[in-house]
Amino acid sequence: MGVLGPKMAFRVLVGCKRVIDYAVKVRVKPDKTGVVTDGVKHSLNPFDEIAIEEAVRLKEKKIATEIVAVSCGPPKCQEVLRTALAMGADRGIHIEVPDEEYASLQPIHVSKILAKLAAQEEASMIIVGKQAIDDDCNQTAQMTAAFLDWPQATFASKIEKTNGDLLVTREVDGGLETIKVKLPAVLSTDLRLNEPRYATLPNIMKAKKKKIDKKKPADLGVDITQHVEVLKVEEPPVRQAGVIIENAEQLVSKLREAGHIQ
Amino acid sequence: MFSYGSKRLSNLIVNGIKRFNSTLVIAEHDNANLSGVTLNAITAASKFGGDVTCLVAGEKTASVVEQLSKVKGVSKILVAENEAFKGMLAESIAPLVVSSQNQFKFTHIVAAGSATGKNLIPRVAAKLDVSPISDIIGIEDHETFVRTIYAGNAVTTVRCKDAVKVLTVRGTSFEAAETEGGSASSEQFAGDGSSNELSQWESADLSTSDRPELTSAKIVISGGRGMKNGDNFQLLYTLADKWGAAVGASRAAVDAGMVPNDMQVGQTGKIVAPELYVAVGISGAIQHLAGMKDSKTIVAINKDPEAPIFQVADLGLVADLFKAIPEMTELCNK
Numbered sequence: 001m002g003v004l005g006p007k008m009a010f011r012v013l014v015g016c017k018r019v020i021d022y023a024v025k026v027r028v029k030p031d032k033t034g035v036v037t038d039g040v041k042h043s044l045n046p047f048d049e050i051a052i053e054e055a056v057r058l059k060e061k062k063i064a065t066e067i068v069a070v071s072c073g074p075p076k077c078q079e080v081l082r083t084a085l086a087m088g089a090d091r092g093i094h095i096e097v098p099d100e101e102y103a104s105l106q107p108i109h110v111s112k113i114l115a116k117l118a119a120q121e122e123a124s125m126i127i128v129g130k131q132a133i134d135d136d137c138n139q140t141a142q143m144t145a146a147f148l149d150w151p152q153a154t155f156a157s158k159i160e161k162t163n164g165d166l167l168v169t170r171e172v173d174g175g176l177e178t179i180k181v182k183l184p185a186v187l188s189t190d191l192r193l194n195e196p197r198y199a200t201l202p203n204i205m206k207a208k209k210k211k212i213d214k215k216k217p218a219d220l221g222v223d224i225t226q227h228v229e230v231l232k233v234e235e236p237p238v239r240q241a242g243v244i245i246e247n248a249e250q251l252v253s254k255l256r257e258a259g260h261i262q
Numbered sequence: 263m264f265s266y267g268s269k270r271l272s273n274l275i276v277n278g279i280k281r282f283n284s285t286l287v288i289a290e291h292d293n294a295n296l297s298g299v300t301l302n303a304i305t306a307a308s309k310f311g312g313d314v315t316c317l318v319a320g321e322k323t324a325s326v327v328e329q330l331s332k333v334k335g336v337s338k339i340l341v342a343e344n345e346a347f348k349g350m351l352a353e354s355i356a357p358l359v360v361s362s363q364n365q366f367k368f369t370h371i372v373a374a375g376s377a378t379g380k381n382l383i384p385r386v387a388a389k390l391d392v393s394p395i396s397d398i399i400g401i402e403d404h405e406t407f408v409r410t411i412y413a414g415n416a417v418t419t420v421r422c423k424d425a426v427k428v429l430t431v432r433g434t435s436f437e438a439a440e441t442e443g444g445s446a447s448s449e450q451f452a453g454d455g456s457s458n459e460l461s462q463w464e465s466a467d468l469s470t471s472d473r474p475e476l477t478s479a480k481i482v483i484s485g486g487r488g489m490k491n492g493d494n495f496q497l498l499y500t501l502a503d504k505w506g507a508a509v510g511a512s513r514a515a516v517d518a519g520m521v522p523n524d525m526q527v528g529q530t531g532k533i534v535a536p537e538l539y540v541a542v543g544i545s546g547a548i549q550h551l552a553g554m555k556d557s558k559t560i561v562a563i564n565k566d567p568e569a570p571i572f573q574v575a576d577l578g579l580v581a582d583l584f585k586a587i588p589e590m591t592e593l594c595n596k
Contacts, residue, residue, distance in 0.1 A: 025548065026412045035416050047530075107384070108393040133529065135411055137396050139384035142352065146388030151353050151460035154381050157523070167464070172377040173477075173532070175468040175524050179351065181461045191513070191530055192523055227393035231406065231419040239555070242576040244567075248589035251561065251579050260481065260538040260559065261505050261594065 012055045012064045013118055014089065015110070015128035015140060016071040017045040018080040022133055032232040034103070044080040047129020049087070050189040053196040054159060055127055056088035063161050066090050068121060072110050073102050078212060085207035086199030092212035093117065097224065104226040107135075109217065111143035116220040118148060123184065125166075130155050130188040141188035151181035157192040283312035283404055286362060288373040288382065289330060290350070293322040296329045298478045299374035301438035306431040307372045308335040308439070309401045315340060315366065317451070319347040319358055327448050334440040340451035347455070349463025350378050354455040356385040361453030363390065368426065369404065375430040375533075376477075383430050392424035397533075399435040413529040413552035433477055434535035434556060469522050473499075476525065479508035481538045484527055484554070485520070486512035488543020488564065488583055492520040497587045498542060504594045510534065510554075512544045528553035543583045546571025563587070 020026055021041040028035055044052075058064040069084035071077040072095040081092035095113050097105055118126055126145075131138035145152035153159075153168035157176065160167040169178045171190045199207070217224050245251055255261045285307040290297040300316075307314045314335050318326050319342040330339050340362055346354045359382075363371065371386060373379035375397040387394035399417075400408030406421050407429065476482065483502045485495055495509070502509045510527040511520065527534055529552035539557035544550060546562070546569055554560070555574055562575035565582050572578045579586060 020412070022549070026415045028416050035412060106393050108388065108391075111388065131530070133413060136409075136413070136529065138380050139387075139394055139396060142381060142384035143388035143394075145352075146356065146385040149460075152381070152385065153461075154352075155377060170377075171523050172466075173524060175466065175522060177349065177466040177468075178464040179349065179461055180464055182459070190523075191517075227422070227424055228395065229421040229423060231421055233411070233416050233418045236410065236414060236417050236555075239560075239574050240576075242560070242572070242574075242578055244572070244578045244580060248579065248581065248586045249593060251563075251577060251586075252590050252593045254577060255538070255561070258559065 009065045009122065010063060010124045011066045011068060011121055012058060013114065013121060013123045013126045014048070014051050014055050014067060014069050014084065015114060015126070016048045016052065016069050016080045016084050017129070017132045018042050018071065018073060018077045019045045019132055019134040022046055028233055028235045032234055034230070034233050042076065042079070044083045045129050045132045047131060047133070047189050047191070049196040050191070050193050051127040051129050052084045052087050052089060053194045054189060057194065059088065064125070068093060068123070070095065070114065070117060072105065072113055073097050074099050081212055082207050083199060085210045086204045087197060091210055094212050094214050096214055096216050101224055104228070104230070105224060106228055107137050107139035107143055108227055109222065109224045111140050111147055112222045113217055113220055114140070114144045115147035116222060118184070120220070125183065125185055125187065127187045127189065130190055141186050145186035148186070151185045152187070153179060153181045153185060154188040155190040156187050157190050159187065159193070283310040283369040284366070285310050285312065285314050285370040285372055286359070286366070286368040287314060287316045288355070288359065288371070288379065289316045289318045289326065290374055290376060290378050291318065291320060291326040293320050294325055296326050297374070297376070298438060298475065299376050299433040301333065301441065302433035302436045303372050303374045303431045304333060304335055304439040305436040306398070306401060307370065310370050310404050312369070313337045315368070316446070317342070317359065317362060319350070319355055321345055321348050329441070331446045331448060332442055332444050333446070334442070334444045336444050336446040339446050339448035341448050342451050342453060344456045346458050350382070351458060351461050351463060352382045352385045353460045354458040355382055356389055356455070358453040358455035359386045360389045361455070362451060363426065370427045370429065372429050372431055375432050379430045383428055387428040390426055390428065392426055392428055393422065394428040394430070395420065395422055396430050397432045398429055399432050413548050414555060415548065432533060434533055469524055473502060474506065474508045476508045476510055476527070477532050477534055479534070480536055481505050481507035481540070482510050482527070482534050482536045482554070482557070483507050483540045483542060484510035484512065484544060485515055485542050486544030487514035487518065489515055489520060494584070495521055497584070501587055501591045501594070504591060512550050541571050541575070542587065544571055545569045546574065
């Protein structure tokens with residue numbers, strides 16, 4: 001039995017985080033409590049876009065049967081769920097977390113939520129971005145896999161399904177490595193996994209009709225008590241302005257003077 | 263039953279023990295050599311005071327244990343040799359770490375913020391039901407850590423409220439521990455993790471190069487979109503070999519297929535902080551700066567005087583790289 005029988009559903013859960021757009025130069029708040037988010041352009045975390053794209057491709061290959069996009073946070077998270085739905089996700093689940101509590105929501109909470117949802121939805125695979133470009137944590141996939149006791153295939157740049165297993169090529173420090181993981185599994189995407197598609201206007205219109213369920217962490221029995229307290233957020237040190245030099249010869253002699261090169 | 267006095271005594275004992283931190287460092291290695299980033303993690307671990315224990319898990323551990331036993335600051339080495347640890351899969355290493363934690367009750371568990379550490383540490387933390395702290399760049403006290411967020415555009419100080427602090431360490435933010443002068447004892451450790459039905463290591467396709475490793479090189483020369491194609495990277499390799507430098511790349515160069523992924527420097531690639539970083543044909547997007555702006559001296563070579571890279575460069579040369587780089591190479595021949 002189990003979720004992987006030939007005629008059973010192969011449901012993919014995809015984590016979708018709403019983050020400040022990657023092209024925005026963030027500003028730290030003067031009171032050092034965080035960065036300015038009001039009135040700043042937000043979008044779907046780029047790594048999660050890659051996760052959605054991969055899930056859609058698995059569906060196009062007739063491997064996945066349903067794609068469920070999940071986002072945790074304040075009401076505006078529904079915008080990123082709509083983006084995921086327009087790219088091809090079938091339905092969405094919004095885990096509502098009010099702003100005050102969202103400020104201290106960590107990957108440990110999100111992964112507990114994803115683990116509970118995976119059980120409820122009988123998911124065969126969870127796929128999330130390798131990191132969110134706001135907190136730069138790179139933890140959620142690994143922790144979700146741990147809570148479920150599923151294998152993890154992180155920093156994936158290629159995914160192939162063979163029988164009940166996945167063959168995943170991972171981006172590691174010295175190059176690439178390939179591992180085999182049993183399904184169900186948790187995956188995290190690296191940049192090179194795919195090129196996410198643009199949502200077309202008709203698909204954006206269709207996405208408006210797709211369903212987004214709302215739940216609260218408490219509905220899933222997940223406690224979101226703070227584990228990590230943010231004491232302060234500051235600007236990084238500013239580098240001294242440099243000098244423009246005339247030519248290659250001058251550059252080499254400056255580097256020699258400074259003792260960098262012989 | 264218990265008098266006020268004995269309760270106070272037990273509190274004293276608890277507080278007393280609290281002051282004695284003990285840290286576990288997960289050693290990274292290739293079954294022959296200890297990875298350089300582990301030395302940086304050991305320095306970070308030493309900052310907590312108290313004993314530093316290293317866990318060496320792998321198929322072959324003898325030479326790594328020998329190297330580690332001489333590293334300054336390490337007091338004990340736990341050795342777990344087993345076929346199941348092939349490829350350092352998180353499914354087999356995490357249970358091993360958890361069982362060592364159950365036995366020795368460390369206050370801190372630390373690994374380098376490398377691909378291996380990033381893969382393993384959150385799984386360990388979840389098994390202990392604590393929140394890990396990624397890629398720390400500073401330690402204020404035993405529970406307060408500094409790390410960057412938003413691609414290095416903000417620096418945050420956080421307090422970890424969990425009983426066990428589970429951390430990855432940014433190698434470039436801590437000196438490497440000395441590889442001589444230590445005298446750690448080693449003991450076999452038979453923890454869990456020796457069977458893993460969930461995952462299997464298949465193969466690796468690692469880039470080979472005689473040049474120094476990117477994350478620990480004293481000089482890094484990186485190429486970006488301006489290099490135009492992979493063949494032109496030869497210009498950088500030639501100069502790098504003269505200087506004993508490592509060669510990196512921007513995401514644009516990697517995405518265009520000019521060089522392999524593991525050469526990428528940036529928020530989502532490697533973080534480097536060499537003495538000298540030379541950015542060639544790189545515009546300087548936020549995501550690239552995140553990976554190199556802690557370099558001691560930054561040199562930018564770019565024909566566009568408006569390129570943002572010049573805002574962080576100590577020395578800027580507005581020039582065509584195809585002219586400047588061969589000229590520099592020639593000058594270094596003399």
